[in-house]
Amino acid sequence: MLLGPPGAGKGTQAQYLISYFNIVQISTGDMLRAAVKNNTSLGQTVKQVMNSGALVSDDIMIALVKSRIAEPDCQHGFLFDGFPRTIAQADALRDEKIRLDHVMNIQVDDTEIIRRLSSRWVHLSSGRVYTHPGVDTITHEPLVQRIDDQEDTVRERLAVYRAQTSPLLDYYQTWAESGDNNAPRYHCISGIGEPEIVFERMMTVLKN
Numbered sequence: 204m205l206l207g208p209p210g211a212g213k214g215t216q217a218q219y220l221i222s223y224f225n226i227v228q229i230s231t232g233d234m235l236r237a238a239v240k241n242n243t244s245l246g247q248t249v250k251q252v253m254n255s256g257a258l259v260s261d262d263i264m265i266a267l268v269k270s271r272i273a274e275p276d277c278q279h280g281f282l283f284d285g286f287p288r289t290i291a292q293a294d295a296l297r298d299e300k301i302r303l304d305h306v307m308n309i310q311v312d313d314t315e316i317i318r319r320l321s322s323r324w325v326h327l328s329s330g331r332v333y334t335h336p337g338v339d340t341i342t343h344e345p346l347v348q349r350i351d352d353q354e355d356t357v358r359e360r361l362a363v364y365r366a367q368t369s370p371l372l373d374y375y376q377t378w379a380e381s382g383d384n385n386a387p388r389y390h391c392i393s394g395i396g397e398p399e400i401v402f403e404r405m406m407t408v409l410k411n
């Protein structure tokens with residue numbers, strides 16, 4: 204599981220991790236954006252909330268993730284990117300006894316986040332992230348800027364992160380230190396620097 208503020212590099216690191224460990228990425232943000240793009244009823248329900256920078260309701264998110272991890276491709280392991288975002292979502296995973304091996308908190312300060320997000324270009328269908336406009340290197344489809352990457356919305360997303368998601372850091376750290384055998388291991392790494400360097404930091408803590 205990857206935790207950290209928007210712009211910490213969760214999506215980028217997820218790409219490295221899923222290919223290294225041959226596991227499935229579960230990015231709830233990507234799933235919701237696909238629903239909006241395809242104008243499904245879920246997409247219609249969540250569009251405004253997402254554009255405002257607020258969180259989609261726990262009920263919707265928990266149902267979405269439960270059905271996703273029941274799919275056969277998740278049997279051999281998966282990586283959460285952007286889920287859970289609230290204590291209620293984390294409790295739902297615990298109640299369902301979904302086994303987690305590692306929780307990785309990627310730390311980046313606010314100034315750097317605002318700088319990164321305002322120069323972020325994404326390939327919508329894969330979630331691949333770039334720092335310049337242009338086309339995706341694999342599909343050659345055009346890159347777009349996310350509506351919620353505009354500065355005011357970024358500030359709102361950071362405020363939401365602080366209020367609702369950052370308590371999860373304590374939640375997983377406390378659980379890891381409790382001696383419970385079912386607790387995932389908790390790691391904290393710096394998200395500053397080139398993506399390859401951040402990935403090396405992750406691999407170092409995962410191997411220890």
Ligand code: AMP
Nearest residue numbers: 231232253256257258259264285286288
């Ligand atoms: P992300 O791409 O992870 O930054 O997610 C983009 C937006 O999707 C968020 O700002 C929320 O509006 C929504 N979202 C994604 N994941 C969740 C989640 N686990 N709980 C609630 N809302 C979410």
